[in-house]
Amino acid sequence: MCATTYRERADAGMATLQTFYNPATGLWKTTGWWNAANVLETTIDYCTFTDSLTYRTNIFNTFEKNKRNRFLNEFYDDQGWWALTWIKAFDLTGEVRYLEAARVIFTDMTKGWDNTCGGGIWWNKEHKYKNAISNELFLSIAARLFLRTRDQRYLDWAQRTWTWFSKTGMINARHLINDGLNAQCQNNGQPTWTYNQGVILGGLIDLYQCTNNRALLKTAEAIADAAIQNLAPNGVLKEPCEPNCGLDGPQFKGIFIRNLSDLYRTIHKLTYRDFILRNADSIWAEARNPRNQFGLCWAQKFDQADAARQSAAMDALNASIVASRTPIVLQAETATLHDLVLEAVYAGYEAGGYVAGWNRDGQWVDFNFTLPSAGRFDLIFRYAAAAGNAARFIFVNGRAIVNTQLFPGTGDWAVWSTVTLPNVALQTGNNTVSLIFNQSKGSRNWLNLDQLIIL
Template identity: 45%
Template sequence: MHRWARRLWTTAGATACGVVLSLLATAVPTQAASPAVPTTARTRATAAVDAMMGFYDQETGRWQPESPWWQSGNALQALLDYMAKTGSRKYMSEVKNTIAVQRAPLEWWPQGGGEFRADSTDDTGWWALAMTRMYDLTRDQKYLDIAELDEAYMRDYWDDTCGGGIWWDIPAKSYKNAISIELYIKLAASLHNRIPGDKVYLAHALEAWQWFKDSGMINGDHLVNDGLNTQSGGCANNGGTTWTYNQGVVLGGLAELYKATGDKSLLTDARDIADAVIASPSLTQNGILTEPCQAVGDCNSDQAAFKGIFARNLGELDALLTGHPYRSYLRAQASSAYTTSRNSSHQYGLSWAGPFDQATIGRQESAVSLLTSVL
């Protein structure tokens, strides 16, 4: 099935599932009131992870299988990040099951040959980054080998159109966008930082960052628009929505590049973007991170996951900065989401300012990444 058709189908499935879960959720208070209410950042994150695993399907190895495939890769990342922070291995069997099942050739893109090589470069990037975290946890070389295959696959779709960059949509090669190049930067830099003596991946990451920085996708407000107008035959910033995840992944990529090079200008560039998000009236409202689609109430199943991706990557940047300047911002998000956007089953809604609306894997993995970022 073509990716766009799959997205339409999966969105409809997620919506239907969300309606049912929302109806169930209305039967309970929007805040947990039992004696077992989590009181620490660790226990709150653990409760959110346990609730996320309620979406897990053992047979497919996916979370809420009717939701977009990349979201299971992102849920895997959220779970692995939590495991890395806490030392928990409670769900390691589910992690290994997911990798074993989903690394097989994809039903809708068998020509990729498996190992998470999909019909869009960003989908591959999410799973590849999860493999680098799995390597961190296990030191098993096979996971790093998969990530290397994925980097090579994404690199195959770099060409000279617009002076460089990676195509997002593999079949059509019509769109060069922010998320694919950001994921590629982070992946290549992550591989460099895990492979002693590497020079190739570092060169790839630096080249990709320089192209992205010069591409025009980072606008005059230091916010990242969605992509270039390649679909119309041009190479200019398309003025697309400044989704939170496009602001986030680049922060994680620059954090990895800084660890590789020690170049403090990379941290300056990252802070310009992070500060712009906090200052933006459309992305931070009353101190709380907000997706642009929330204002009109039309966020889809993909967009429901975006804010947690920003929080994850902001946390990775913050860990490298003297004084941890973004820790208070992340803690404010976590406190607001826990207090106003959670039901008694520790499922989280779309708006971190509340109220709880419905439960979906996109919303829950987003909350897990947020709550993990403050551990």
């Protein structure tokens, strides 16, 4: 296939991934149980980034074919993968049963926590190993459930897990995460698998979104930078087990890229964008066969095909869809203001001024723009909120998106920050994003608005 854009490459890779799907079982041929959760998450990400309906039936079918045991087994990490996947299924479809499935899984995972090594959950229900991946998953699930339910118990678990994890020594002196703890509750020195560097990024981003503690993002950045420096010869990820990674290892690199993409979309560090595109390009140029199947080693010739290899590579191609977009930057002075004014008093704004004097009903901002094609995009708002946390009602193309979008306080009017609203469906042609002060929706406090960036 002559695919010239990152979207076209992802389309081709996704079509090949679907050839492994077995509708009778709701699983993917050639892979195991935990892999299947990741393959479905990859599929959901593709549907989210492209707004495609083509593969969404996989979500319903996989759930129906496998719900009998509530996605529970003897391994807490296996369960964790399914919980994350069902949360994403809920985000995409709005179907509450997927969120409830994740809650059931998480409740079962809490039974794995005890005071051995000071806390943390076990890898399995025989209590034989406390490792990184199970606890990273536990952290991320807890934080994501809090963000969707506002049940304080989930936030308590997330904070408790990170407090414990950060003190275990599993994060080594190079800012890389080893596999787990030994019998003496010390870092066991086992390989720094790429997925252990990835899942923690997602967990820290999720916890940051719960708490607005930017130190968590700094920790995530340090881990991501260390992984790129130490686990990617010539800028392309390489798993420690390559070229012989069994059934599990081929999945790992995709999980890292998937979570690195989330970090890029949160802090917009161009190093991460370039790394994502470098890996996507290498997969397409070096590790692909004529059938658009992808191999294990992303900088080497294709070896063999299976759903784990294919979905891991697809994680990179999915990430490249967003990373390759040219941001649309809309300055405040181009917006339509309703009972508001532009101001240019405090330093740090990007162009001709910012929206100011904004703290009562009847005031709102409309950003109007056009897109060549529909899809899901991140909306990134650049703002200052010196008076403390502010909130606004967000309306897109005639429908409410967020009733109470938080803009954490910045401490000074000359200190600017960003808030990202991810995966918002936008349409071909004309679009309007409105930020509205509506006290009945929870809007509060003063807010200066500098830019809207569509990515």
